[in-house]
Ligand SMILES: Nc1ncnc2c1ncn2[C@@H]1O[C@H](COP(=O)(O)OP(=O)(O)O)[C@@H](O)[C@H]1O
């Protein structure tokens with residue numbers, strides 16, 4: 001029997017980046033005779049009671065065998081799993097990836113290289129920041145340092161701070177949110193590597209460069225070029241994806257001292273359009289092959 005799938009994207013976000021991803025997955029599937037329907041997360045309702053565990057679809061569709069989850073609606077991903085749908089990436093992987101603190105904890109416990117990091121203690125702000133905390137953090141991490149919110153993307157919630165005063169101000173600004181303090185890796189200023197992992201291999205990679213900002217993100221003004229990763233870079237990226245339990249992921253590596261590599265981020269929901277345009281490799285084809293294999 002032919003397996004049927006959904007690709008689920010965020011029905012509420014502006015722009016067509018998310019729909020574009022869904023369409024790339026659908027096209028790759030259709031080329032391999034795999035039927036995939038594009039669904040919006042907000043047209044699926046998770047219904048639960050003592051006797052009911054269901055997903056109600058606005059379009060009254062039957063549940064699929066699997067779902068490619070292009071969204072971060074973790075509860076929906078989990079509900080799909082609870083009703084027996086195989087979800088790629090899993091709700092757990094998406095949840096870890098979405099939270100940079102959880103990501104670094106998984107990477108550290110897997111003994112993978114990450115920048116030295118301190119998780120900001122969860123405190124209720126009382127109008128004054130504790131000085132000793134800040135002094136200790138500066139002693140451990142040194143200046144300049146990075147402050148990074150646990151939830152963020154496109155480099156928008158990542159800050160480079162040069163003084164105690166600037167850190168203090170930022171802590172006040174973002175108090176109430178989860179964030180971390182992190183060693184700044186100067187060798188990687190405006191530069192990083194993006195390796196696209198699918199299963200146990202790297203299918204394409206690019207180097208990103210930004211002359212005007214410490215962040216290499218393309219949305220922050222970075223430019224991309226195709227990159228051929230070394231075996232050890234590929235091994236590190238695959239290990240990083242596996243540390244967060246992702247079936248596929250875009251792994252960002254920083255360039256460390258002595259030309260070492262340090263894991264910066266593991267994106268369970270990496271966009272693949274830029275990668276296709278830059279390298280000519282369509283990661284969607286590999287993702288579909290991976291899913292076909294996993295379902296067989
Ligand atoms: N510790 C660090 N040292 C140097 N540069 C960093 C560090 N952390 C992040 N960056 C830069 O900032 C960019 C964005 O950080 P990242 O953690 O990937 O957040 P986002 O999810 O917003 O992309 C990275 O691509 C990298 O160029």
Ligand SMILES: [Mg+2]
Pocket residue numbers: 154155217252265
């Ligand atoms: Mg990033």
